[in-house]
Amino acid sequence: MCDLRSNSRYGRYLRQLKDGTLKIDKGQIREDARYDGKYLIKTSDDTLDPEDVALGYKQLVDIEDAFRTIKSELEIRPMYHRREDRIRAHVKLCWLALMLVRIIENETAQSWRKVRRKLSRLRVGEFIFNSGRVKIVSDPNPHQLEILNALGIKGPPKYLDMAPDY
Numbered sequence: 421m422c423d424l425r426s427n428s429r430y431g432r433y434l435r436q437l438k439d440g441t442l443k444i445d446k447g448q449i450r451e452d453a454r455y456d457g458k459y460l461i462k463t464s465d466d467t468l469d470p471e472d473v474a475l476g477y478k479q480l481v482d483i484e485d486a487f488r489t490i491k492s493e494l495e496i497r498p499m500y501h502r503r504e505d506r507i508r509a510h511v512k513l514c515w516l517a518l519m520l521v522r523i524i525e526n527e528t529a530q531s532w533r534k535v536r537r538k539l540s541r542l543r544v545g546e547f548i549f550n551s552g553r554v555k556i557v558s559d560p561n562p563h564q565l566e567i568l569n570a571l572g573i574k575g576p577p578k579y580l581d582m583a584p585d586y
Contacts, residue, residue, distance in 0.1 A: 486521045486532065487514060528570045538563050544580060552584040 425431050425442060433452075435445045463473050501507045521532045528535055543558040557576045560568065568575055 482521070482532070483518060486518050489532075489536065524571065528567050530567070535567055538567060542576065552582065554582045555580040 425434055425436065433445050433448050434442045435448075436442055459474065459477065461473055461477050501510055524535055525532055541558075542560060542564060544555055545558070546553060546555050556579055559578075560575050565575060
């Protein structure tokens with residue numbers, strides 16, 4: 421009972437009666453419900469409209485998702501820059517990656533997450549024979565072709581690489 425009452429998250433919604441029992445404080449729940457779905461965002465730039473600040477904050481999730489994609493799927497290792505020109509170059513590359521994500525979203529009218537998931541289903545298989553090896557790309561499905569067409573990209577060639585075995 422003491423743990424529940426002293427809990428930082430739930431304790432404020434409980435009140436203790438004179439006999440020592442705990443009861444849910446419905447008034448406190450109603451009071452806090454007024455703030456459900458609302459954010460408190462602080463900025464040092466007072467020239468920005470509140471709508472722009474809120475939109476920028478909500479886009480932060482998309483930015484972090486794009487950075488995770490860059491670092492994990494593209495296997496970019498962590499960068500520890502010490503020189504200002506290298507820091508600037510790294511930030512510009514990340515900015516360009518985010519810009520590409522936005523262009524893809526605008527041209528396809530789909531979220532980056534959906535586009536990435538659909539295109540990730542394209543596969544390359546490597547087949548090894550006695551006479552050599554060949555890399556073959558899976559046939560794009562209609563959703564993948566739609567995305568590629570919207571971006572003005574030709575579909576991948578069926579055969580990526582053929583090497584005879586000498």
